[in-house]
Amino acid sequence: xxxxxxxxxxxxxxxxxxxxxTDGLAYNSIKQWDSVGHMALVAAxxxxxxxxxxxxxxxxxxxxxxxxxxxxxxxxxxx
Numbered sequence: 001x002x003x004x005x006x007x008x009x010x011x012x013x014x015x016x017x018x019x020x021x022t023d024g025l026a027y028n029s030i031k032q033w034d035s036v037g038h039m040a041l042v043a044a045x046x047x048x049x050x051x052x053x054x055x056x057x058x059x060x061x062x063x064x065x066x067x068x069x070x071x072x073x074x075x076x077x078x079x
Contacts, residue, residue: 006067009044013037023065041067049076 010021014032027033033041042058045051045067051074053061061067 005048006045006064006071009041009048009067010064013040013044021064023063023068026063027061045071049074051076 007018007021010016010025011018014030014037016025016030016032020030025033027038038058038061042053042061046053049071051071053070057070057073061070
């Protein structure tokens with residue numbers, strides 16, 4: 001369930017297909033994930049998971065895999 005919620009954040013913020021949201025998807029690897037897309041993704045994650053990312057976490061958010069690690073710090077569990 002949590003993984004689907006994270007995929008939803010990427011799909012809505014970046015306008016990508018759900019099947020493209022893999023751990024390897026990284027910042028600037030697609031044109032949609034630029035600085036503006038990055039901030040939309042941050043906002044989507046904060047809203048979806050009811051968290052507040054700090055500056056270091058926003059900078060560290062460089063891939064889907066990194067997003068999962070950051071969310072784990074906020075006690076969001078992944079299967």
